[in-house]
Amino acid sequence: MPASAEHKKSDPLLEVKGLVKSFSLKKTGFFQPPRFVFAVSGVSFSLDRGETLGLVGESGCGKTTTGRAILRLIEPTSGEINFEGQNVARFSEHRLKQFRRNAQMIFQDPFASLNPRMTVEDIVGEPLQVHGIGARNERAERVAAVLEKVGLEPDYMRRFPHEFSGGQRQRIGIARVLTLNPALIIADEPVSALDVSIQAQIINLMVRLQDELELSYLFISHDLAVVEHISTRVAIMYLGKIVEIAPADNIYHHPQHPYTRSLLSAIPIPDPRKKITRTLLQGDLPSAVDPPSGCAFRTRCPRAQKICAEQTPEMKEMEPGHFAACHLL
Numbered sequence: 001m002p003a004s005a006e007h008k009k010s011d012p013l014l015e016v017k018g019l020v021k022s023f024s025l026k027k028t029g030f031f032q033p034p035r036f037v038f039a040v041s042g043v044s045f046s047l048d049r050g051e052t053l054g055l056v057g058e059s060g061c062g063k064t065t066t067g068r069a070i071l072r073l074i075e076p077t078s079g080e081i082n083f084e085g086q087n088v089a090r091f092s093e094h095r096l097k098q099f100r101r102n103a104q105m106i107f108q109d110p111f112a113s114l115n116p117r118m119t120v121e122d123i124v125g126e127p128l129q130v131h132g133i134g135a136r137n138e139r140a141e142r143v144a145a146v147l148e149k150v151g152l153e154p155d156y157m158r159r160f161p162h163e164f165s166g167g168q169r170q171r172i173g174i175a176r177v178l179t180l181n182p183a184l185i186i187a188d189e190p191v192s193a194l195d196v197s198i199q200a201q202i203i204n205l206m207v208r209l210q211d212e213l214e215l216s217y218l219f220i221s222h223d224l225a226v227v228e229h230i231s232t233r234v235a236i237m238y239l240g241k242i243v244e245i246a247p248a249d250n251i252y253h254h255p256q257h258p259y260t261r262s263l264l265s266a267i268p269i270p271d272p273r274k275k276i277t278r279t280l281l282q283g284d285l286p287s288a289v290d291p292p293s294g295c296a297f298r299t300r301c302p303r304a305q306k307i308c309a310e311q312t313p314e315m316k317e318m319e320p321g322h323f324a325a326c327h328l329l
């Protein structure tokens with residue numbers, strides 16, 4: 001039986017349980033004990049078929065490391081990642097190759113992720129070649145079809161990346177991951193390098209492709225406004241941990257965690273007559289090398305109390321499917 005047929009339809013497509021990724025720090029003295037920095041410390045969530053989970057937090061909070069560890073582009077330190085009900089860490093070489101066809105990544109900088117010396121045909125068709133799929137003319141047909149899907153002329157196949165605008169390059173990046181018909185796409189800040197008007201076009205394209213191809217997205221962004229229209233649920237990450245996760249509507253209309261409220265306060269309101277109370281974030285994200293004790297957000301939290309320095313808050317379910325970690329909830 002093929003591996004994909006073994007899982008139940010009701011299983012989540014992706015399940016991440018207690019994911020940890022640490023990096024060892026360089027020793028500065030001979031007798032110094034080994035030290036580690038925890039980029040991701042105990043992240044858990046699941047992603048259903050056809051769903052988009054927005055993973056949001058400031059730069060350096062561990063969201064990109066989480067995405068890369070899920071795809072095993074870097075090896076997790078501990079925790080479990082299940083794809084279609086199977087533990088990714090136990091995949092045979094053959095199953096890992098299948099997984100890499102099924103789970104793809106879109107990168108932030110479309111120009112840096114496209115080889116300037118390759119034509120669009122070679123860039124978009126490369127994953128097919130790597131996986132030994134189809135003869136050259138069949139691959140060219142597939143490339144033309146996916147270019148059309150992402151709104152580009154098939155004639156563009158013979159051009160090079162520098163001949164395209166930023167938005168067109170990101171379309172090429174998306175076409176490249178679509179060639180293998182993946183079920184899961186991890187999109188790492190896919191629109192942050194683009195102008196605002198182009199961002200909306202790319203997000204609309206991703207929404208359309210999701211409907212047509214039943215894709216699941218883990219959409220990583222530092223900006224809550226960007227993920228609003230694409231996310232089914234949103235997870236807020238701070239210093240290696242998820243501090244709130246909920247259906248998108250709850251995050252935008254009933255945020256519970258003080259950090260989520262601060263992130264929402266930073267979103268500009270287009271109507272100047274509308275008055276809102278803003279709780280703007282003070283200071284920078286603390287270093288993951290020496291994180292604050294208790295609640296990691298306490299050094300910037302306007303509501304911090306004594307207990308926040310002493311105990312790490314546990315995740316609590318505030319209402320069905322809405323979890324947050326804060327002592328005051």
Ligand code: SF4
Pocket residue numbers: 257258259295296297298299301302303304305308313325326327328
């Ligand atoms: Fe703020 Fe304390 Fe809640 Fe952390 S636990 S978010 S410091 S109130």
